[in-house]
Amino acid sequence: MSTLERDPDDGMVQVIDEEGGVVGDVPDLSEDEFVAMYRHMKLARHFDERAVSLQRQGRMGTYPPLSGQEGAQVGSAMALAEDDWMVPSYREHGAAMVRGLPLKETLLYWMGDERGSHIPEDANIFTPAVPIASQIPHATGMAWADKLKHDGETDRAFICYFGDGATSEGDFHEGLNFAGVFDTPNVFFCNNNQWAISVPRERQTASETLAQKAVAYGFEGVQIDGMDPLAVYKATAEALEKAKNPDEGERRPTLIEAVQYRFGAHTTADDPSVYREDDEVEQWKAKDPIPRLERFLRGQGVLDDDRVAEVEESVREEVADAIDAAESTVRPDPESMFEHVFAEQTPEIRRQAEEFAQLRERHGDEAFVEE
Amino acid sequence: MSTPEQEAVGRTATMSDAMVEAVAHEMRADEEVFYMGEDVADYGGIFDSTTGLLDEFGRDRVMDVPISETAYLGAAVGAAQAGMRPIAELMFVDFFGVAMDQIYNQMAKNTYMSGGSFSVPMVLTTAVGGTYNDAAQHSQTLYGTFAHLPGMKVVAPSTAYDAKGLMHNAIRDDDPVVYMFHKRLMGIGWLPAPDGPKTPVPKEDYTIPFGKADVKREGDDVTVVTLGLHVHRALEAAEMLADEGIETEVIDLRTLKPLDRETVLESVRKTGRLVVVDEDYRSYGVTGEIISSVAEADLDSLEAVERVAVPDVPIPYSRPMEDAVIPGTDDVAEAVRSVGE
Ligand SMILES: Cc1ncc(C[n+]2csc(CCOP(=O)(O)OP(=O)(O)O)c2C)c(N)n1
Ligand SMILES: [Mg+2]
Secondary structure (H helix, E strand, O other): OOHHHOOHHHOOEOOEOOOOOEOOOOOOOOHHHHHHHHHHHHHHHHHHHHHHHHHHOOOOOOOOOOOOOHHHHHHHHHOOOOOOEEEOEOOOHHHHHHOOOOHHHHHHHHOOOHHHHOOOHHHOEOOOEOOOOOHHHHHHHHHHHHHHHOOOOOOOOEEEEEEOHHHHOHHHHHHHHHHHHHOOOEEEEEEEOOEEOOEEHHHOOOOOOOHHHHHHHOOEEEEEEOOOHHHHHHHHHHHHHHHHOOOOOOOOOEEEEEEOOOOOOOOOOOOHHHOOOHHHHHHHHOOOHHHHHHHHHHHOOOOOHHHHHHHHHHHHHHHHHHHHHHHOOOOOOHHHHHOOOOOOOOHHHHHHHHHHHHHHHHHOHHHHOOO | OOOHHHHHOOOEEOHHHHHHHHHHHHHHHOOOEEEEEOOOOOOOOOOOOOOOHHHHHOOOOEEEOOOOHHHHHHHHHHHHHOOOEEEEEEOOHHHHHHHHHHHHHHHOOHHHHOOOOOOOOOEEEEEEOOOOOOOOOOOOOOHHHHHHOOOOEEEOOOOHHHHHHHHHHHHHOOOOEEEEEEHHHOOEOOEOOOOOOOEEOOOOOOOOOOOOOEEEEOOOOEEEEEOOHHHHHHHHHHHHHHHOOOOEEEEEOOEEEOOOHHHHHHHHHHHOEEEEEEEEEOOOOHHHHHHHHHHHHHHHHOOEEEEEEEOOOOOOOOHHHHHHHOOOHHHHHHHHHHHHO
């Protein structure tokens, strides 16, 4: 039976438990793929720790940490085929790095260099959304467009990430409803990390699960253990397959609710001690996706001390190199802000850019810097 | 910055304390007043707009809502029509888009659409402004956007004193009021305010009428009209210019709707020279409105005019680039010099 058709009363989908013991069907991944999954997760965690510390040192702007959410991000992103698309929120840099977005770009983005917003052509990642849930209708529209362009057939799917808080927005409801009606090849992936800044999941909706909301849109919804990367991989892979090749009478879209926890602050500008207890954080840390996968892979003989040390070393190097590269990038020319307002510069924007250049010429850049 | 009577108060407050004090006062005085928004309860508002309110009034009157702006702004409209006096906070003005129908088609028009059967006595509080590197979707003021639409009053205080008086007035007003508070003026630890906004503030309640601009500094040579954070930048520029022998009059609009055109006109008749400074986009905004109002009423009074505003580009994330687009003290001073030439 498909994971997606699971009876909700049987609880969330799990493949490995908190100790890394097998409790479900292990997805068919090669040894290299398992190691890659582990490495991606370690990379995301280490990147996250360094990023938070860069912000603390004043070397980066406000940054939204992802620690605790690596299992959901990496497990789902690894299930994507090359042609599939990812439509993320602001917290999915872990998923984006799996898709090949260079760490340096992510750093530039959060360092406030707009060139970090530019996405490499073949990565198939849409711009991260900042206004909550606004990306959901985009994902539906992108998937719909692909279907229209290919006479109703499609061989790619569009995964859209958003948080638990986002499910309260009209854009969530309207975007999923639309997907149901037009039967678009979408996977709606909800990273339920229990908190929307200071507001807990249970004050966001009276629904027992977020997954059950899919019933109202006429397609499947499934709740999975989002800190179990194998359960995440498996459910996402099945949902992507269904989006591309549904069985007779089956609807393409799926809503996946990946239950997980944000270990850190909402962003580096947030202080979670105002609204949640350390005890709660500790309880969730026991479910940490990284040691969990590591225990499983050690049990399978795929990882041992040497390989773990190797991964750790290479991850440290990769992040350090990316930070060096980002920090040694020459600052953008201020006039570049006039470049991408429109696809092609309009005469009025050109005029304002020239006026701006003259001001710089006349006064020098020091005159603009305000504290 | 303050009058002698204000100085006599002897107690100063930050803009956020002043706002909260007015809200708390009105909540004590009137059972129908309540506050709702995202992260306004336990968190006290991410820009300190509701600090301490939960402790005093409890969860029935200080409510965290789901991230459903259409629902809670719409619910505020409904509650207001049913006779309550809701204050609903939109965390950043930048996010008005997801609920704009509720704001400009419902909140602003239901009085008219019902032929006066209903009024909508609510306050929509919202954080505005940049200068702290929060990128294009978190840094706008959108003064012009809101002031453009009929049916709602729009205020933007620049000092603690004004913030309190305008808040009392906003809550007591029978029409919807958009209360735009600038993040940089609130006096938040991680977002240091300039010196100006922390002013003497009386403990007791008082109102500041809408549609009454405030001359924050008198001068005979050039009129600078502005609002919000830029009142302080203009005052700073005026100090610099005084050393050069140019006397600048600084007018703080305080309310955009209704707009006090009279005070502006009077000043321009005196100085003949007008500079309008705005932290909003240049085209179709406050700068254009003020200049055309003066031109329309008394074209002959205008000898020279200049506007200083954000170019028509999304506000960049990058610190030096953001500093470059948001008018600084030097930009204001330069504009004053150029009209004074
Ligand atoms: C339309 C809109 N309203 C409010 C905000 C302010 N805001 C930023 S993040 C956030 C919480 C989002 O929570 P959730 O969807 O659970 O995602 P998470 O941050 O937990 O990943 C809020 C309210 C916003 N960005 N956009
Ligand atoms: Mg969340």
